[in-house]
Amino acid sequence: MNNQTTTTPLNFLNHQTGLWSWLTSTDHKRIGLLYMYSIVTFFLVAAVLGLLMKIEKSAPGETIMTAQTYNALFTLHGIIMIFIVVIPGLAAVFGNIFLPIMIGAKDVAFPKLNLFSFYLFLTGAGLGLYSQFANGHSPDTGWTFYVPYSAEASSNVVIALTAAFTLGFASILTGLNFIVTIHTMRAPGMSWFRMPLFPWSLYATAWIQLLATPVVGITLLMVIAERTLHVGFFDPKLGGDPVLYQHLFWIYSHPAVYVMILPAMGVVTEIFPTFSQKPVFGYVPIALSSLAIALVGYFVWGHHMFTSGMSYESRWFFSLLTFLVAIPSAIKVFNWLSTMYGGSVDLQPPLLYAISFIFLFTIGGFTGLTLGSVATDIQVHNTDFVVAHFHYIIFGGMGFGFFAGIHYWFPKIYGKLYSIRWANIGWGILFTGFNLLYFPMFIMGIQGMPRRYFDYDPKFQLGQTISTIGAIILFTGLITMISNLIYHAYKGATAPANPWHGVTLEWQIPSPPPHENFDEIPVITRGPYVFDNPHTTK
Amino acid sequence: MTTMFSGASNLAEGVDRAFIFIFSVAFIFIIAIVALIFYILIHFSRKKNKNPQQFSGNTTLEIIWTVIPVIIVLIMFYFGWAGFAPMRKVPADAMPIKVIGRMWVWSFDYGNGKISKDLVVPLNKDIKLNLYSEDVNHGFFVPAFRVKEDVIPGYNNYMWFRAISKGTYDIFCTEYCGLAHSGMTGKVIVLDNADFDKWFADLKVSDNTVHPGLAIIKQNACLTCHSLDGTKIIGPSFKGIWGSKRIVVTAQGEKEMEGNDEYIRRSILDPNADVVKGFNKGLMQSYKEVLKAEDIDKIVDYFKTAGGQK
Numbered sequence: 037m038n039n040q041t042t043t044t045p046l047n048f049l050n051h052q053t054g055l056w057s058w059l060t061s062t063d064h065k066r067i068g069l070l071y072m073y074s075i076v077t078f079f080l081v082a083a084v085l086g087l088l089m090k091i092e093k094s095a096p097g098e099t100i101m102t103a104q105t106y107n108a109l110f111t112l113h114g115i116i117m118i119f120i121v122v123i124p125g126l127a128a129v130f131g132n133i134f135l136p137i138m139i140g141a142k143d144v145a146f147p148k149l150n151l152f153s154f155y156l157f158l159t160g161a162g163l164g165l166y167s168q169f170a171n172g173h174s175p176d177t178g179w180t181f182y183v184p185y186s187a188e189a190s191s192n193v194v195i196a197l198t199a200a201f202t203l204g205f206a207s208i209l210t211g212l213n214f215i216v217t218i219h220t221m222r223a224p225g226m227s228w229f230r231m232p233l234f235p236w237s238l239y240a241t242a243w244i245q246l247l248a249t250p251v252v253g254i255t256l257l258m259v260i261a262e263r264t265l266h267v268g269f270f271d272p273k274l275g276g277d278p279v280l281y282q283h284l285f286w287i288y289s290h291p292a293v294y295v296m297i298l299p300a301m302g303v304v305t306e307i308f309p310t311f312s313q314k315p316v317f318g319y320v321p322i323a324l325s326s327l328a329i330a331l332v333g334y335f336v337w338g339h340h341m342f343t344s345g346m347s348y349e350s351r352w353f354f355s356l357l358t359f360l361v362a363i364p365s366a367i368k369v370f371n372w373l374s375t376m377y378g379g380s381v382d383l384q385p386p387l388l389y390a391i392s393f394i395f396l397f398t399i400g401g402f403t404g405l406t407l408g409s410v411a412t413d414i415q416v417h418n419t420d421f422v423v424a425h426f427h428y429i430i431f432g433g434m435g436f437g438f439f440a441g442i443h444y445w446f447p448k449i450y451g452k453l454y455s456i457r458w459a460n461i462g463w464g465i466l467f468t469g470f471n472l473l474y475f476p477m478f479i480m481g482i483q484g485m486p487r488r489y490f491d492y493d494p495k496f497q498l499g500q501t502i503s504t505i506g507a508i509i510l511f512t513g514l515i516t517m518i519s520n521l522i523y524h525a526y527k528g529a530t531a532p533a534n535p536w537h538g539v540t541l542e543w544q545i546p547s548p549p550p551h552e553n554f555d556e557i558p559v560i561t562r563g564p565y566v567f568d569n570p571h572t573t574k
Numbered sequence: 575m576t577t578m579f580s581g582a583s584n585l586a587e588g589v590d591r592a593f594i595f596i597f598s599v600a601f602i603f604i605i606a607i608v609a610l611i612f613y614i615l616i617h618f619s620r621k622k623n624k625n626p627q628q629f630s631g632n633t634t635l636e637i638i639w640t641v642i643p644v645i646i647v648l649i650m651f652y653f654g655w656a657g658f659a660p661m662r663k664v665p666a667d668a669m670p671i672k673v674i675g676r677m678w679v680w681s682f683d684y685g686n687g688k689i690s691k692d693l694v695v696p697l698n699k700d701i702k703l704n705l706y707s708e709d710v711n712h713g714f715f716v717p718a719f720r721v722k723e724d725v726i727p728g729y730n731n732y733m734w735f736r737a738i739s740k741g742t743y744d745i746f747c748t749e750y751c752g753l754a755h756s757g758m759t760g761k762v763i764v765l766d767n768a769d770f771d772k773w774f775a776d777l778k779v780s781d782n783t784v785h786p787g788l789a790i791i792k793q794n795a796c797l798t799c800h801s802l803d804g805t806k807i808i809g810p811s812f813k814g815i816w817g818s819k820r821i822v823v824t825a826q827g828e829k830e831m832e833g834n835d836e837y838i839r840r841s842i843l844d845p846n847a848d849v850v851k852g853f854n855k856g857l858m859q860s861y862k863e864v865l866k867a868e869d870i871d872k873i874v875d876y877f878k879t880a881g882g883q884k
């Protein structure tokens with residue numbers, strides 16, 4: 037298809053210059069990049085905290101920090117990663133940059149609101165960090181803030197919940213913006229089932245955000261009422277119920293897991309057809325399974341609490357539903373594999389990351405079933421097994437989905453090519469480090485190694501040390517990958533408009549895209565994944 | 575220190591059966607998926623396959639790969655449930671032991687003032703543990719027995735098991751409970767009947783009467799920040815506070831005060847007026863609204879007569 041170099045001199049990156057033009061821009065692509073730079077910065081900070089924790093655990097006893105510091109680090113690591121990086125992450129970055137383009141629109145429905153959401157996000161992030169240090173207190177509650185322990189730091193918990201709510205509100209507004217954009221701004225001819233699948237996943241995600249985040253608000257109000265009016269909701273000293281807090285926390289935080297993973301699924305769904313030059317297999321099942329996940333995902337939060345003393349019947353109910361919520365994910369995996377099957381498969385870095393996503397996500401999924409089954413959950417709940425499981429899902433899923441996305445869309449965003457060789461090397465280091473870091477934690481968890489442990493029994497030494505080595509390798513891989521991208525964003529060769537021969541709309545406009553995306557809004561006459569002229573030369 | 579994997583209680587078999595089933599299925603699927611990926615990458619590589627087929631779906635396949643996973647997960651659910659159900663059916667004649675979790679020690683109350691720091695149980699006898707927390711949430715976990723349940727203040731959580739093999743097994747706390755969470759470990763010791771009876775007869779009746787002041791200190795989680803044994807946590811230790819010289823920082827500068835009745839009252843009611851040197855202001859909140867006057871009297875008396883001594 038069109039292989040000519042089409043970098044126009046004026047595009048969204050350079051049509052206005054200066055910091056101020058970025059900070060006040062309502063261009064969805066610029067806002068997406070603002071999110072990306074902030075989120076990547078937070079990610080690196082929290083990753084360093086994780087690395088330090090792993091180094092501490094390389095041997096039993098105190099190695100490089102005290103227990104107090106360790107407890108503070110895992111709290112901060114969790115809060116930054118979950119609330120600031122992973123929940124908003126993919127939707128805010130790639131959703132903002134590509135949703136309007138992929139549905140043939142010039143921007144989102146409410147561009148100013150979009151910019152406002154970004155600043156709300158920054159405010160929430162700032163509050164989140166402040167909550168951990170306010171009142172001279174060092175953070176040590178864990179990102180879950182379970183009462184009554186967290187009640188010792190009650191004023192900080194109020195700030196932290198306010199932060200979570202602010203961040204949640206920012207993503208509600210983004211979600212609302214996306215929902216309206218998708219409903220009203222699709223290009224002429226783009227019926228629902230002609231919409232690409234990444235926008236579909238964003239649509240399902242936006243609904244979860246919209247419906248789940250208010251629960252955080254309610255919890256916040258209850259905590260404030262308890263602290264100021266001494267109404268006992270959660271604190272047993274005031275006649276409250278600590279388990280009620282856990283319910284409310286997970287009613288929000290479990291659906292939040294799908295907020296993290298659904299957009300990543302959407303990203304890889306775009307990548308498989310492009311690099312196979314073959315239509316998506318099972319378009320409708322993939323689109324509907326996103327909605328199914330969003331729906332059933334509301335009713336499984338109790339699987340975080342199988343040991344909390346919940347009633348016999350509720351353990352039964354939550355276990356059964358947890359098993360069922362796995363089905364739509366399995367359907368997606370089979371459809372992705374079938375998309376590649378029979379294609380002309382070109383193993384470029386984005387596909388490498390997307391395939392790793394399938395592998396890591398499948399391991400995360402099966403270990404998730406181990407946690408959904410009550411008997412086995414009793415053994416591995418609150419052990420390293422859980423930590424490994426959610427890193428396979430969140431880092432192996434959302435993280436690798438993000439890496440796949442950035443390697444896929446980088447030439448489009450910056451109009452530059454990165455080094456394929458260094459991208460592959462970075463992937464190799466990262467993937468090896470990842471599995472060395474997290475896999476041993478499954479085994480240690482089954483053997484009984486609890487999580488959030490500063491110190492441990494020497495019998496876990498071998499697994500812990502391997503895990504530390506993995507962490508160092510993983511970190512090296514991250515640095516390699518990111519350096520390659522940053523260097524080539526400045527120095528890379530000019531990218532053509534469509535380097536991977538994709539067929540969705542973002543590949544039909546110049547790289548980088550012009551300020552308002554399309555000179556003329558395209559008219560859509562067929563589905564998104566039709567390859568008339570498959571490209572099969574290297 | 576035996577066994578990492580082999581179960582040592584009657585409940586382990588059901589749990590392990592669920593593990594084995596889930597992991598076997600996982601193993602087969604993951605191997606199959608990886609094999610298929612390699613097959614695709616080799617057989618349908620761009621070098622080899624210049625004619626990508628353009629099919630885009632197949633309803634029969636979709637039905638197959640929906641129905642088969644549903645059946646498989648339902649079987650998994652069944653195994654998980656079958657392994658768990660007996661954990662909730664405590665035999666009527668099980669021997670009750672009260673487990674007390676407090677920051678950061680376990681103790682085991684056998685009734686009549688007999689309290690042990692290890693959980694010693696007779697072999698092949700049903701044991702029911704009543705889980706009781708004095709402060710925050712804890713989790714009682716014996717990996718070798720495959721049992722775990724949270725220990726939550728105000729909740730009457732419980733668990734039961736029958737130890738089926740003699741030995742010593744680890745207890746871990748699995749609900750994060752603050753500074754020394756990872757030090758909140760213990761041992762289960764399984765003895766045969768005769769040895770157990772002997773151990774039990776030798777177990778001294780400990781003086782169970784907790785000083786009412788200490789009880790209040792515990793209920794209000796003062797021990798999150800203050801230790802009783804001289805360790806510095808977030809605040810100074812209570813050990814040796816009574817009658818000693820306290821160096822405090824006030825608005826006017828440093829000064830020396832005596833650890834007496836008045837000083838302790840002020841420290842509790844207005845903690846940020848004089849701040850103990852080496853510690854931070856603003857951490858301890860005033861307990862004016864929380865503690866009654868007679869509670870504070872009891873705390874002062876506790877320091878005077880017991881906990882505040884050197």
Ligand SMILES: [Cu+2]
Pocket residue numbers: 678711712713747748749750751755758
């Ligand atoms: Cu504990």
